[in-house]
Amino acid sequence: MESVFSDEQKVELLADLVKFKSVNDGEEQVANYISQLFKKHNISTQVMPVAKNRVNLIAEVGSGKPVIGISGHMDVVDPGDLSRWDTDPFVLTEKEGKLFGRGATDMKSGLAAFIIALIDIKEFNLLKSGTIRLMATVGEEIGEQGSQTFFEQNTMDDVDALVIGEPSGYNLVYAHKGSMDIKLTSQGKAAHSSMPDLGYNAIDPLLNILSAANKQFGSTGKKSQLLGNLSFNTTVFNGGNQVNSIPEEAVAEINVRTIPEFNNHEVTKIMQELVDDENKKGAKVDMDVYMSLNSVQHSKDNKLINSAKSIGEKYFKNDIPKMVSPGVTDASNLLKNKDVEFPFIVFGPGEPNVCHQPNEYVEKQMYLDFIDIYKQLLTEY
Ligand SMILES: [Zn+2]
Numbered sequence: 001m002e003s004v005f006s007d008e009q010k011v012e013l014l015a016d017l018v019k020f021k022s023v024n025d026g027e028e029q030v031a032n033y034i035s036q037l038f039k040k041h042n043i044s045t046q047v048m049p050v051a052k053n054r055v056n057l058i059a060e061v062g063s064g065k066p067v068i069g070i071s072g073h074m075d076v077v078d079p080g081d082l083s084r085w086d087t088d089p090f091v092l093t094e095k096e097g098k099l100f101g102r103g104a105t106d107m108k109s110g111l112a113a114f115i116i117a118l119i120d121i122k123e124f125n126l127l128k129s130g131t132i133r134l135m136a137t138v139g140e141e142i143g144e145q146g147s148q149t150f151f152e153q154n155t156m157d158d159v160d161a162l163v164i165g166e167p168s169g170y171n172l173v174y175a176h177k178g179s180m181d182i183k184l185t186s187q188g189k190a191a192h193s194s195m196p197d198l199g200y201n202a203i204d205p206l207l208n209i210l211s212a213a214n215k216q217f218g219s220t221g222k223k224s225q226l227l228g229n230l231s232f233n234t235t236v237f238n239g240g241n242q243v244n245s246i247p248e249e250a251v252a253e254i255n256v257r258t259i260p261e262f263n264n265h266e267v268t269k270i271m272q273e274l275v276d277d278e279n280k281k282g283a284k285v286d287m288d289v290y291m292s293l294n295s296v297q298h299s300k301d302n303k304l305i306n307s308a309k310s311i312g313e314k315y316f317k318n319d320i321p322k323m324v325s326p327g328v329t330d331a332s333n334l335l336k337n338k339d340v341e342f343p344f345i346v347f348g349p350g351e352p353n354v355c356h357q358p359n360e361y362v363e364k365q366m367y368l369d370f371i372d373i374y375k376q377l378l379t380e381y
Pocket of ligand 1: 073106107140166167
């Protein structure tokens with residue numbers, strides 16, 4: 001397909017994005033780069049501050065209805081131990097048809113593909129009606145603050161369909177579980193363990209709550225045909241500091257993966273009841289649900305998902321399955337208040353199983369193909 005960019009320039013643009021060390025922070029540099037580029041091509045762009053050095057970006061091509069939303073995050077996860085990388089994670093490096101770098105898969109290639117597709121659609125006047133709205137977010141990897149801000153600013157209100165460019169490779173994702181992070185802090189009273197009556201053990205109430213919770217969440221009898229069971233895991237537990245002292249404080253952290261049949265609200269309610277029961281017996285336990293992202297489950301049969309499938313299959317030359325994914329995305333926030341019929345897919349270049357790992361890469365050809373796939377999908381919809 002015709003493009004303003006040569007293949008080399010398309011790779012260069014991705015390399016530019018990878019160069020920004022937007023590790024859970026500093027997305028402003030990425031957003032500024034994108035808005036300068038869009039400005040050159042007369043695409044209207046807006047950046048909105050979310051926190052210091054962190055801005056969301058909106059760009060639009062076209063006008064009126066329908067509005068198709070496309071979204072990607074500008075942050076990446078930490079590269080971790082650099083000795084486990086064969087190349088510099090922030091210098092995109094091509095080897096045997098693969099492009100290596102932090103964010104090559106998750107998800108600066110998806111973001112770059114959206115950017116190039118938008119520019120080409122604008123320059124070649126490919127959009128005959130409607131609007132394409134890019135929503136680039138901050139902080140997807142931790143807390144999903146950017147998409148929450150878009151939701152609060154009503155950016156999604158008039159949107160009729162949503163494509164998230166997270167790495168699915170040649171799979172179409174239309175559902176994923178929700179995720180919750182909960183922190184329980186128990187205050188006790190220290191005493192010598194030979195005189196426990198003078199103190200109050202901070203660990204015990206947490207043990208009671210967690211074992212009751214394990215029992216309740218392990219046998220809810222509710223299951224999503226699509227997403228499976230809810231999962232409940234205590235992932236952090238700290239308490240006490242000396243073997244012969246009654247512990248004065250204990251902290252537990254829990255991650256819950258929720259399903260529509262057993263949602264975040266119900267989980268919070270049950271946990272609060274368990275905490276209240278212990279507090280009635282004299283404990284001082286405080287519960288903080290510090291992250292709560294809903295599960296997402298949308299129709300697997302609509303114009304958006306079906307045209308993505310048929311366009312994608314021309315490039316993949318193989319069946320593209322419709323499936324569910326284990327991880328959460330910005331869709332948890334962006335799709336609040338949208339019903340199950342709202343057309344939604346996760347469809348983007350990259351290998352889902354190299355996300356967050358050393359030597360993360362994207363197949364160069366897949367990245368280039370997705371630019372053309374997006375151009376067709378976004379103009380045909
Ligand atoms: Zn991602």
